Amino acid sequence: xxxxxxxTITVLTKRNHVSRRSIERLDxxxxxxxxxxLNGIQSIHAxxxxxxxxxxxxxxxxxxxxxxxxxxxxxxxNNNIKLNEFDALIKITVEMSKYLYPYIRNILQSKEELTKNxxxxxxxxxxxxxxxKERFNLDSIRVRKLLNQTENDEIIxxxxxxxxxxxSNQGYQKLKNLIFDF
Amino acid sequence: xxQNKISFHQSSVSLEIIGLPDYSNNENKDQISIISQWKLxxxxxxxxxxxxxxxxxxxxxxxxxxxxxxxxxxxxxxSKLINIKADNLHIHNIVLKxxxxxxxxxxxxxxxxxxxxIINCFDQLSESSKVRIKKTGLFNKMPKKVRFxxxxxxxxxxxxxxxxxxxxxxxxxxxxxxxxxxTVEDKEKNELINPK
Numbered sequence: 001x002x003x004x005x006x007x008t009i010t011v012l013t014k015r016n017h018v019s020r021r022s023i024e025r026l027d028x029x030x031x032x033x034x035x036x037x038l039n040g041i042q043s044i045h046a047x048x049x050x051x052x053x054x055x056x057x058x059x060x061x062x063x064x065x066x067x068x069x070x071x072x073x074x075x076x077x078n079n080n081i082k083l084n085e086f087d088a089l090i091k092i093t094v095e096m097s098k099y100l101y102p103y104i105r106n107i108l109q110s111k112e113e114l115t116k117n118x119x120x121x122x123x124x125x126x127x128x129x130x131x132x133k134e135r136f137n138l139d140s141i142r143v144r145k146l147l148n149q150t151e152n153d154e155i156i157x158x159x160x161x162x163x164x165x166x167x168s169n170q171g172y173q174k175l176k177n178l179i180f181d182f
Numbered sequence: 183x184x185q186n187k188i189s190f191h192q193s194s195v196s197l198e199i200i201g202l203p204d205y206s207n208n209e210n211k212d213q214i215s216i217i218s219q220w221k222l223x224x225x226x227x228x229x230x231x232x233x234x235x236x237x238x239x240x241x242x243x244x245x246x247x248x249x250x251x252x253x254x255x256x257x258x259x260x261s262k263l264i265n266i267k268a269d270n271l272h273i274h275n276i277v278l279k280x281x282x283x284x285x286x287x288x289x290x291x292x293x294x295x296x297x298x299x300i301i302n303c304f305d306q307l308s309e310s311s312k313v314r315i316k317k318t319g320l321f322n323k324m325p326k327k328v329r330f331x332x333x334x335x336x337x338x339x340x341x342x343x344x345x346x347x348x349x350x351x352x353x354x355x356x357x358x359x360x361x362x363x364x365t366v367e368d369k370e371k372n373e374l375i376n377p378k
Contacts, residue, residue, distance in 0.1 A: 154271060
C-alpha cells in the first residue's frame, strides 16, 4: 500500500518538478560529453546561445547552479530546478551529442575490440574518472561505484548508447522520455 | 517507369529505399510512397534487403531491442522474422529468418557502434518528408512497462488506489472502536450517577 502511494506521489510530482534521479542522469550525460569535449563548459554555453536559450540559461554560472541540483555532486544545492530549465539542459545535451557523435561512436567501437583500440577507451575512462573525482561527492556509495573501473563499464556504455540514440531531430523527445522513464 | 531511390547514411550504415510516388495523391515526382524494395547496407556485414512488409517489423525489432538494452532489462527480441540477442554488453547477435522456404537464416554479429548507426538510419527514414511509411504501431507492441514510461502518463490504478485504501482503513478503524464501547458498563455508570 505504502509503495503504491509513494509511487503515485513520485509520478505526480514529476509533472511540475524534476525528480532527483532525472537530474542525476542528465548531469551524468553532460559530464560524459564534457569528458569527450575538452572545452565542454564553453561548448555547452555556446550551444545554449545557438539554441536561443539565453532567457533560461543566461550564463555559465546559471548552468553550473542548475547542474548542482544533482545530489551526487560535492557542491549539491537543492534549487528546485524548473521544468523549462531542465528542458533547456536536455536540448543542449542532444545538440552536443549530434556534434560529438563520431567520437561517441569511436569510444563505443574501441570497447568492442579492446585489444585493438584500448587507448581510446582507457583515455576516455581515465578522464571521466578524473572529472568524477573533481566534482562528485566521493563519500557516496553510488559515486564509488562509478569510480570502480570494473563496475562502471555498464553504466558508461549505456549512457554512451543513450547519447548516440538521441541525435535525430526527434532526439529531444527521445532523451526526455528516456531520462524520465528509467 | 523509373523508380526513385532515397538513401540515408550514418557512418558505416546506409539505408536505401526504392519505390514510386503515389501520383493518384498528386505527390511530387521525387517522393516515395509505394516502397518496392529496401536495402540495409552495413560495411563488412551481409546485405539485408526485403519488401515493404519486412521493413516495419525489422525497424520495430531494432527500436524495441535498443530500448531494452538501455533500460536495464534483459536485451532479447524474438519474432518470426528476426531475433536479436546480446552476446555481452558490446556485441549483439542477429538472426534474420527468410520468408522463403529452404533458405537458411542469416546470422551475424554487430557491435554497439553499428547498432547506433542502424538506429540513426531508421530515425532519418522516420523523419524524412520524402518517404512516407505507415506507422508500424511500435508503441502498441511494446511491453506495458516500456509503454508507460514513453507516454509518461499517470496510471489510473496508481491514482485511485491510495485514497481508496485510505478510506477503507478509516472505516475499518472506526468499526474497531465500536466494539470497544461497552453498553452494559455505560448503563451501570448511569445507575451510579442517578441512583433513582
